[in-house]
Amino acid sequence: MKRETFRKSLGVRHVACGSCNGCEHEMNALSNAFYDITQDGYDIVASPRHADIVTVTGPMTPAMRAAARETLDAVPRPRIVVAIGDCAAGEGPWSGAPSAGPGAGIELQATITVRGCPPTPEEIRAALKSLPLSS
Amino acid sequence: MNGVHAIAAERFADRVEAECLTALPLGAYARAEEVRYLFLAASGPYALAHPREAEAPLRAVSGTFPLFSWDEREMAQEWGVRFDALPDARPLRGTAGEMPPAIVAQGAGLMRFVVGPVHAGINEPGRFTFSSGGETIVHLDAQLSYAHRGVERHVEGLGALQAAPLVARICGSCSAARSFAYARALEQLAGIELAREVELARLVLAEFERIYNHLGDLAASAAGAGWGPGFASGMALKERAIRLCRLAGGHRLLFDAIVPGGVGAQTLRERPRIARELADLARDIEAYLTRLFAQSSTVARWQRAGVVSRESAHAFGAVGPAHRASRGEIDVRTFAPYGAYREFAVRIAHASGGDSFGRLRVKRDEIRESLRLIGAALAEIGDAALPDPQPMAVPAGDATAVVEGPRGSEVVALHTGGDGILTRLHVISASYRNWPLVARAMDGNIVPDFPLVNKSFNLCYACADR
Numbered sequence: 001m002k003r004e005t006f007r008k009s010l011g012v013r014h015v016a017c018g019s020c021n022g023c024e025h026e027m028n029a030l031s032n033a034f035y036d037i038t039q040d041g042y043d044i045v046a047s048p049r050h051a052d053i054v055t056v057t058g059p060m061t062p063a064m065r066a067a068a069r070e071t072l073d074a075v076p077r078p079r080i081v082v083a084i085g086d087c088a089a090g091e092g093p094w095s096g097a098p099s100a101g102p103g104a105g106i107e108l109q110a111t112i113t114v115r116g117c118p119p120t121p122e123e124i125r126a127a128l129k130s131l132p133l134s135s
Numbered sequence: 136m137n138g139v140h141a142i143a144a145e146r147f148a149d150r151v152e153a154e155c156l157t158a159l160p161l162g163a164y165a166r167a168e169e170v171r172y173l174f175l176a177a178s179g180p181y182a183l184a185h186p187r188e189a190e191a192p193l194r195a196v197s198g199t200f201p202l203f204s205w206d207e208r209e210m211a212q213e214w215g216v217r218f219d220a221l222p223d224a225r226p227l228r229g230t231a232g233e234m235p236p237a238i239v240a241q242g243a244g245l246m247r248f249v250v251g252p253v254h255a256g257i258n259e260p261g262r263f264t265f266s267s268g269g270e271t272i273v274h275l276d277a278q279l280s281y282a283h284r285g286v287e288r289h290v291e292g293l294g295a296l297q298a299a300p301l302v303a304r305i306c307g308s309c310s311a312a313r314s315f316a317y318a319r320a321l322e323q324l325a326g327i328e329l330a331r332e333v334e335l336a337r338l339v340l341a342e343f344e345r346i347y348n349h350l351g352d353l354a355a356s357a358a359g360a361g362w363g364p365g366f367a368s369g370m371a372l373k374e375r376a377i378r379l380c381r382l383a384g385g386h387r388l389l390f391d392a393i394v395p396g397g398v399g400a401q402t403l404r405e406r407p408r409i410a411r412e413l414a415d416l417a418r419d420i421e422a423y424l425t426r427l428f429a430q431s432s433t434v435a436r437w438q439r440a441g442v443v444s445r446e447s448a449h450a451f452g453a454v455g456p457a458h459r460a461s462r463g464e465i466d467v468r469t470f471a472p473y474g475a476y477r478e479f480a481v482r483i484a485h486a487s488g489g490d491s492f493g494r495l496r497v498k499r500d501e502i503r504e505s506l507r508l509i510g511a512a513l514a515e516i517g518d519a520a521l522p523d524p525q526p527m528a529v530p531a532g533d534a535t536a537v538v539e540g541p542r543g544s545e546v547v548a549l550h551t552g553g554d555g556i557l558t559r560l561h562v563i564s565a566s567y568r569n570w571p572l573v574a575r576a577m578d579g580n581i582v583p584d585f586p587l588v589n590k591s592f593n594l595c596y597a598c599a600d601r
Contacts (some may be wrong), residue, residue: 014257018282020597022307022388029259029377032370046255063229063281064260067252093304098285117304120387 008041012128013075016106017068018094021059022118023085027055029061029121037125048074053128056108059087059094060101072108080131083110084124086117093117137170139182139533147185148194154183155200159465160452161537161546162563163196165214172196172203173535173546173563179471180519180535190349192217196266201451204571206563228600237264240274252281255318259596263585270581275574287560295321295529295555296395302547305388305562306598310390311344312540313562313598316547317475318395319536324551325527329397332519335512336398340384340474341538342512343506347376348541349498349505350420352593357427359587362435365427369409372423375416384410397524403516410513417506424499437492441588443575444489446578451572455543455565457592460486460493468541479508491591529555540565542594565597577601 083105090103354369384402
């Protein structure tokens with residue numbers, strides 16, 4: 001029998017892994033009065049302990065690698081990693097730069113990826129709502 | 136003074152220090168052949184240069200003017216420039232994932248704690264090591280570079296025109312200002328002039344970027360002082376400003392809106408709608424600014440928090456609102472006017488207290504002035520068609536351009552070889568210039584004021600780290 005793993009209340013923790021801040025502007029916009037994802041049951045949380053979803057951005061720089069991994073390890077299971085933006089997908093403008101990694105979403109094995117440079121708040125919200133939340 | 140002036144090693148630091156007293160120091164960078172210290176005079180940017188073939192160590196200027204501390208550390212780490220008497224000899228950036236040790240205060244009763252690189256909100260990464268005695272901050276070491284991607288090395292070898300979309304994506308918060316400076320540097324090198332309408336359109340785009348940034352800063356500073364409605368209203372206005380950016384420039388954060396030779400194809404297409412929505416937004420912004428600055432409990436938290444003296448602002452080379460809130464006089468738009476700023480008398484915002492309140496008051500007044508400038512520029516453009524970007528051949532050479540971004544002077548220095556190939560690109564962002572000052576602004580402040588003092592600057596990490 002299918003069971004709802006996540007119930008109408010999802011904590012989202014964000015980790016920037018060398019992004020340009022463009023994706024962060026759009027992630028922050030999700031909380032403004034125009035998008036207000038709290039109405040859809042999403043809450044941007046301060047602690048990874050409170051998170052169900054981890055959004056990641058950026059190409060993954062060497063400096064962020066350990067911190068991103070530790071943050072992810074602090075998130076209880078089940079959890080979902082969502083890659084936001086072309087950099088996290090490994091196909092952004094800095095792909096191949098000397099201190100750019102494979103993409104935060106590639107390295108942290110994101111379940112879904114929202115493409116765009118940056119993706120719009122509508123696109124991010126639609127992706128969050130499309131997540132497979134049942135196990 | 137214009138151009139590049141070669142100075143012998145033994146006199147170099149003295150000359151740089153003397154220049155700091157008469158012109159606006161912008162920063163310094165190295166390449167294989169030379170080091171350059173950049174300044175801005177009313178006639179434009181210029182450089183004092185020292186050829187590196189002798190490889191005699193240079194006396195570090197940061198011993199006298201700490202504003203060059205990050206530049207000199209970066210030159211030493213990334214380009215092997217040797218300095219005598221570098222006051223802070225740590226590498227600027229982490230290597231292989233390891234950050235250099237933080238500087239901490241030692242003493243009885245002092246404690247230290249580290250915040251970052253992952254922060255509680257949706258923020259860029261940085262590590263802040265606080266030393267405090269109880270609530271009072273004794274020292275703060277702000278270490279960045281977590282977003283260092285190696286963008287300058289990455290664009291080397293690319294065609295200067297082909298690199299423009301990459302330059303627009305070094306930092307999401309000041310993309311239009313950086314693209315503006317990059318385009319101006321290339322146009323200067325190619326020796327082309329743009330149509331008046333195009334310069335006016337660039338002014339509109341640059342001022343929209345200032346408005347959405349400053350609105351976000353005011354909103355975040357209201358949140359930092361604990362006033363939720365001020366945050367919610369401000370962020371809603373920021374969203375409306377960003378939607379106007381999309382309408383005016385084809386991209387919510389104005390990526391690729393300013394391109395070498397002109398402006399993007401999406402620029403100012405629906406002018407009646409832009410004018411209508413701008414008028415609505417301006418009215419609601421004014422109501423918000425009035426309400427925000429009348430909220431006495433919020434304003435009281437901003438006052439006397441994070442004070443930067445005029446002397447500190449000068450020694451650390453503060454730029455932008457951080458400079459003008461500490462009795463600084465310079466705004467690049469009027470000090471060394473460029474493009475359409477040559478034909479408008481921009482009213483420069485000032486404050487004298489050097490505190491968070493002063494910085495936010497400057498930003499408030501700059502929003503008002505940006506709205507006025509956009510209205511005036513749109514009226515001048517009228518129904519005129521905007522031409523396609525002007526084709527240009529980029530010759531071998533070098534050029535530096537400076538524009539006033541939301542956070543202050545945005546500098547792009549570039550060198551090209553044959554076929555318009557970039558051989559060196561260096562970006563000195565207003566955030567890079569101001570970051571060391573944020574840490575010093577916290578000395579003697581209480582820990583809970585860090586968020587609001589930090590947000591009164593609201594600097595970027597991505598363009599500082601590159």
